[in-house]
Amino acid sequence: MGGPEESESIPAETATFVPRTVVVTGATSGIGEATAHALARRVETLVLVGRDAGKLGAVAAALSAEHGGANVRTHVADLSRMVEVRRLAAELRASYPKLEVLVNNAGTYFSRNERTPEGIERTWALNVLSPFLLTRLLRPSLTAAAPSRVVNVASAAHSGARLRFDDLENQRRYSGFSTYGRSKLALILLTHAFAERWGPDHISVNALHPGFVRTRFGQDNRGVTAAVIRLAVRSFGISPERGAETSVFLATAPQVEGRTGEYYVRSRAVRSSRESYDAASGLRLWELCSAQVGLPASEEGL
Numbered sequence: 680m681g682g683p684e685e686s687e688s689i690p691a692e693t694a695t696f697v698p699r700t701v702v703v704t705g706a707t708s709g710i711g712e713a714t715a716h717a718l719a720r721r722v723e724t725l726v727l728v729g730r731d732a733g734k735l736g737a738v739a740a741a742l743s744a745e746h747g748g749a750n751v752r753t754h755v756a757d758l759s760r761m762v763e764v765r766r767l768a769a770e771l772r773a774s775y776p777k778l779e780v781l782v783n784n785a786g787t788y789f790s791r792n793e794r795t796p797e798g799i800e801r802t803w804a805l806n807v808l809s810p811f812l813l814t815r816l817l818r819p820s821l822t823a824a825a826p827s828r829v830v831n832v833a834s835a836a837h838s839g840a841r842l843r844f845d846d847l848e849n850q851r852r853y854s855g856f857s858t859y860g861r862s863k864l865a866l867i868l869l870t871h872a873f874a875e876r877w878g879p880d881h882i883s884v885n886a887l888h889p890g891f892v893r894t895r896f897g898q899d900n901r902g903v904t905a906a907v908i909r910l911a912v913r914s915f916g917i918s919p920e921r922g923a924e925t926s927v928f929l930a931t932a933p934q935v936e937g938r939t940g941e942y943y944v945r946s947r948a949v950r951s952s953r954e955s956y957d958a959a960s961g962l963r964l965w966e967l968c969s970a971q972v973g974l975p976a977s978e979e980g981l
């Protein structure tokens with residue numbers, strides 16, 4: 680196996696893959712909103728998830744106006760709260776018994792160490808536990824639509840990160856950036872764990888880095904760090920539309936059919952960090968995340 684810089688070309692498009700129903704989380708801003716715009720003309724039912732009903736309504740209205748006739752649905756949930764993730768999953772399962780694609784895009788970075796009302800560090804809750812729980816709870820709808828796809832928006836910030844299994848929520852020495860990098864490493868480890876478990880059911884699970892993108896990323900933080908991020912993305916960031924390209928590719932491209940457990944940058948499969956392939960860490964993380972969200976680690980009978 681090659682180093683992280685090695686990439687693999689995906690064969691040119693050979694057929695048309697038209698996913699009927701696609702769910703995009705974090706669809707009210709940045710990469711998620713651009714992903715929704717790109718998908719609106721390609722799918723039958725586009726399901727937007729956000730935490731702010733007003734913003735969701737505005738994005739849905741803009742999509743319908745732009746792509747006349749697009750069937751756009753909205754669901755409100757604060758994804759940093761597991762009780763809301765469970766309620767959302769129940770709503771989605773009931774509304775969409777067949778789901779071809781789930782794009783786990785919502786995520787952010789927090790400069791301050793704070794906990795959700797459920798007592799979980801916010802980055803860990805939103806970037807790791809939320810996509811883990813949502814994906815597991817949507818398995819029936821994904822299985823019913825198989826071959827189906829899960830697309831996890833990770834980040835190159837996972838490179839160089841190491842998980843501390845005795846302190847997954849980074850309470851010993853909190854740093855916003857380390858915590859963010861570790862959360863994305865955890866998401867890629869879980870991507871590999873899902874791929875191994877769900878491959879036989881023809882549900883593919885892949886992760887991606889969208890690039891350095893001009894969005895509202897991290898702007899809910901105050902102070903110097905938020906100002907530095909704002910300046911950096913304004914100066915060097917690519918557009919949200921370009922940032923959404925790899926998500927849209929993984930959600931729709933026929934040439935990635937059946938490919939799973941991979942990490943993509945600029946719509947090409949590349950190696951993620953060495954740590955992200957540690958199967959023992961992936962298994963341990965799966966078990967710890969399962970315990971944290973109150974699911975059995977084993978999926979038999981679920």
Ligand SMILES: NC(=O)c1ccc[n+]([C@@H]2O[C@H](COP(=O)([O-])OP(=O)(O)OC[C@H]3O[C@@H](n4cnc5c(N)ncnc54)[C@H](OP(=O)(O)O)[C@@H]3O)[C@@H](O)[C@H]2O)c1
Nearest residue numbers: 705707708709710757758759785786834891892894895896
């Ligand atoms: N921008 C980059 O350079 C970059 C690089 C690598 C990876 N990423 C990843 O790309 C993904 C999208 O980020 P972005 O850059 O597009 O940032 P963004 O513009 O801040 O968008 C983040 C989205 O997540 C939603 N969100 C945040 N907290 C939420 C919560 N508690 N419950 C439900 N939804 C919530 C936001 O909702 P509101 O609209 O209500 O805030 C928004 O829709 C993230 O996973 C991020 O880690 C970004």
